[in-house]
Amino acid sequence: MTDTPLLEVDDLAVEFRIGGRAQRAVSGVSFTLERGRTLGVVGESGCGKSVTSLAIMRLVPQPPGHYAGGAIRFGGTDLLSLPEREMRRLRGGRIGMIFQEPMTSLNPVYTCGDQIVESLRVHSGLDRRAARERAVELLDLVGLPSPKSRVDDYPHQLSGGQRQRVMIALALANDPDLLIADEPTTALDVTIQAQILDLMGDLRDRTGAAVLLVTHDLGVVAQTCEDVVVMYAGRIVEKAPTGALFADPQHPYTIGLMAAVPRIDAGVARLATIPGSVPPPWARIAGCRFASRCPLASERCRTEDPPLRALAPGHAVACWHAPIEEAA
Amino acid sequence: MMTQVLNRLIISIPVLFGVLLLGFCLLILVPGDPAIVLAGPTATPEVVEAIRQEMGLDEPVLVQFLSYLGRVLQGDLGRSLISNKTVVSELGAAVVPTLELMVACLIWSIPLGIALGTLAAVFRGRIIDRAIMAVSVAGVSLPIFFICLMMIHFVGVQWRLLPFIGRGGPLWTVEGLRHIALPALSLGAIFIGPVARMTRSSVLEVLKLDHVRTARAKGLSETQVILRHGLRNALIPVVTLVGLQAGYLVGGAVVTESIFSYPGLGRLAVGAILSSDFPLAQGAILILALGFILINMVVDILYALLDPRVQA
Numbered sequence: 195m196t197d198t199p200l201l202e203v204d205d206l207a208v209e210f211r212i213g214g215r216a217q218r219a220v221s222g223v224s225f226t227l228e229r230g231r232t233l234g235v236v237g238e239s240g241c242g243k244s245v246t247s248l249a250i251m252r253l254v255p256q257p258p259g260h261y262a263g264g265a266i267r268f269g270g271t272d273l274l275s276l277p278e279r280e281m282r283r284l285r286g287g288r289i290g291m292i293f294q295e296p297m298t299s300l301n302p303v304y305t306c307g308d309q310i311v312e313s314l315r316v317h318s319g320l321d322r323r324a325a326r327e328r329a330v331e332l333l334d335l336v337g338l339p340s341p342k343s344r345v346d347d348y349p350h351q352l353s354g355g356q357r358q359r360v361m362i363a364l365a366l367a368n369d370p371d372l373l374i375a376d377e378p379t380t381a382l383d384v385t386i387q388a389q390i391l392d393l394m395g396d397l398r399d400r401t402g403a404a405v406l407l408v409t410h411d412l413g414v415v416a417q418t419c420e421d422v423v424v425m426y427a428g429r430i431v432e433k434a435p436t437g438a439l440f441a442d443p444q445h446p447y448t449i450g451l452m453a454a455v456p457r458i459d460a461g462v463a464r465l466a467t468i469p470g471s472v473p474p475p476w477a478r479i480a481g482c483r484f485a486s487r488c489p490l491a492s493e494r495c496r497t498e499d500p501p502l503r504a505l506a507p508g509h510a511v512a513c514w515h516a517p518i519e520e521a522a
Numbered sequence: 523m524m525t526q527v528l529n530r531l532i533i534s535i536p537v538l539f540g541v542l543l544l545g546f547c548l549l550i551l552v553p554g555d556p557a558i559v560l561a562g563p564t565a566t567p568e569v570v571e572a573i574r575q576e577m578g579l580d581e582p583v584l585v586q587f588l589s590y591l592g593r594v595l596q597g598d599l600g601r602s603l604i605s606n607k608t609v610v611s612e613l614g615a616a617v618v619p620t621l622e623l624m625v626a627c628l629i630w631s632i633p634l635g636i637a638l639g640t641l642a643a644v645f646r647g648r649i650i651d652r653a654i655m656a657v658s659v660a661g662v663s664l665p666i667f668f669i670c671l672m673m674i675h676f677v678g679v680q681w682r683l684l685p686f687i688g689r690g691g692p693l694w695t696v697e698g699l700r701h702i703a704l705p706a707l708s709l710g711a712i713f714i715g716p717v718a719r720m721t722r723s724s725v726l727e728v729l730k731l732d733h734v735r736t737a738r739a740k741g742l743s744e745t746q747v748i749l750r751h752g753l754r755n756a757l758i759p760v761v762t763l764v765g766l767q768a769g770y771l772v773g774g775a776v777v778t779e780s781i782f783s784y785p786g787l788g789r790l791a792v793g794a795i796l797s798s799d800f801p802l803a804q805g806a807i808l809i810l811a812l813g814f815i816l817i818n819m820v821v822d823i824l825y826a827l828l829d830p831r832v833q834a
Contacts, residue, residue: 253738286741293739298732301751302831303758312750313740348830364740 198270200404201227201250201372206264208242208249211257218262219245220428222502227421229371232398232405234419234436236412236451240472242428243408244294247376250406251291252281268372287317290365290403294377296357300349306333306360307345310367317368332363337393355386362393369401376408391418412455416440421508424448427472427483430502434509444511444518446488482513490515530822534815541811542594545804546587554798560603599808600801602794609805612790617809620775620786622693623709626702627771631710632717632764639721639760640753646726654718661715666774670708670781677704687783705782709774713767720763724756731755758829765821772810787813 207221220242227233235243248254250266252273266273268289273281285291293299300309310329314320320328326345333341336359349357358378365373375394379387395418398405407419415422415436422439424432424447432445443449450468470487473479482488485495494514502512549556557574558565574580578589593600599609635658642654678686686704690697728734729752737751776788783789791806793799826832 251739253735282741282743284741285739291739293732293736295732299736301733301737301755303755303829305830309736312742316741316746350831361736364736 198267199226200229200269201406202265202267203246203250204265204267206246206249206266207262208245208254208259209262210259216262218428219259220249221262223264223425223428223430224502225423225430225433227372227404227406229404230398230402231421232395232407232419234415234422235406235408235425236410236415236422237425238410238472240427241425243410243425244376246425247291247374247406247408250374251285251289252276253285253291283317286313286365286370287368288370289372289374290368290370292358292361292365292373292375292378294380296354296361296381299361300357300364302349305346305348306352310345310360310364313364313367328367329363332367333360335366335397336360336363337389338363354382355390358382358386358390359393362390362397366397366401366403370403372406373398373403374406374408377410378407379414380409380411387414394418412451424451429483429512431484431513432511433502434511438506438509442509444505444509444516445484445513446490446515446518447484449518450487490518526826527819527823530819534819537815538808538811541808542591543587545807546590548803548807549800550583552798552800556603556798556800559798594808599805602802603799604794604797604802609801612802613787613805613809616785616787616790616806618692619689619784620779620788620813622698622702623705623775623779623784623786624771626693626706627709627713630706631713634710635714635717636721636753636757636760638714639718640725640748640756642718642722643725643729643752644748651722655722658715658718661711661713662719663715664711666708666712666777667781669711670705670778673704673708674781689785701784705778705784708782709771709778712770712774713764716763716767717760720760721753721756724759725752728752728756754828758825761821761824761828765818768814768817768821771817772814 203226204224206223208219209216210219211217223242223246225233235246237243245254245259249261250268250273254261261274264274268284273284276284300306304312307326307329310332311322311325314325314328315322318325330341330345333345338344338356338359344352344356349360352360358381362378365375373394378394379390382390391414394405394407397403405418407414409415419436422432422434422436423430424439424445426447432439432443432448434444439448440452443452447468450466453466454468456465468487473483473486479485479499481494481496481498482491482500485491488495490513492514498514500512500514502510503516504510505517555570555574557570557577557579560577561570561573578586581589597610599613601608602612605612638654638658642651645651674686677683684703685701688701690699690701692698693702725748729748733755734747734751737747742750772788775786776792778784779786779789780792787806787809791803791810794802794806
């Protein structure tokens, strides 16, 4: 193993051209992910976290999307300049991806086994028989009961949790170094969520793969990630090790998010909310994109865009007011 | 799967009954007395009356229908009033040419329609898409008889490339193929448009779905994604459409066969109706309806094969 991190995203910007106008979905996004670690990407709907994960796979639909700048390096190779053929070899091979909707992410007209077999045959050139055996092994690995018969089931014959297990098996089929999970538990009910997260953590420990976990759920982050990136309106607003982030959140948005998490010891008071809503991606905002909703916003926040700056080793925040003394 | 086929068969019994009833009503409602037709223009009223009694046409309508039903169930469809051959033998001779025509029509038009529709979807908005859609709109809006006449005019008469009258023999002979070419091309032309349009919109719809993104994330090439995960799923509504179009196929066969003097069921039915040959007309209608039911059954089976969710 070399010293280069497995995944480096450097100043990534992705735009969508809609109605002749370029609209930035994501800009200035930078983070690194080391082998064997889990990085959480958190934010509200529309903050650009899914676009970021799709961008790493180069699956942002082009057009209307296109890369407006930055670099994505995977094991030192720049993915954005990689020919499509090479990129295909990485997709489903060294980079596996799990999507949010297990109900619709599997093709309804093929059996679960066939869908895993397809991926195995594309990447490892196994013959049909060997691929099928491997598919059964994978289904067993992800804890699907009686994998030998389930392998011939169609997706509609499985429950949501079981389908997500199949999706994970599919993503892991070719022993990826990086697993991108885009809201893997959002569509599942809570007990199944916990099982799936445990499974992913367990598999990460066994295979040594790095995991990029995209979620809007801070609870999921606390449970599974070592590092967190908080995104807001297409930017990273805070970046920290999980412990530091939860102990000492520095961006008013992160603080607001944490205050909005329901707590079992808080009685029956109304849940806290962050007033206002995320500005649309086409809004051209001079200063901090969170200023209109921020309780601390000052004149400087409305005119000057705060850069991401380090407060402590590994802990960076994009706020003029940081460090904030007493977190909410 | 077997129970499904069985269910379909049971459901088709009332349909067949309805067809028999309607075919029978033809005899009663249509102007023209079969007894007079049979007796000829010079017969005396006594002769006509005798024939009427012999044929049971003086009985009450219900009795006539029940006895007709009884005969049909025994496989006796009566005799043609014109040729005096049994209806069964007349139909038997016409069924094979019509089946050949339908096969020859579908075998090129459906795959071509699907291929064109897929191409149009993949190159959506580009010149190739517009060209294909323009052709398919023409195919949808041109009436079948016009296409037939244009084929005869240009390919048959002006360029003298292919024969355009009658049948040249079984499908597997060179003459058979040459003779069936123009009718099959004309009849098929009305299918390409609807099939191409449906395939295009269906493929576009499917390519937006989540599982196609999963297929891309697996590292499949774009061609594999479109053929295996796009087209395969997109075919489900296309098959439904083809089933619905089966009516056009039967109706189109009637027109095509008449224009090309092709000795099939359609021409037989038209000839029988025009010459007030009621037993033959009833028989032809019955067989055409049976064909319609069979096509829809095949469509249902295909549907279940294409979409595993249907079987459950």
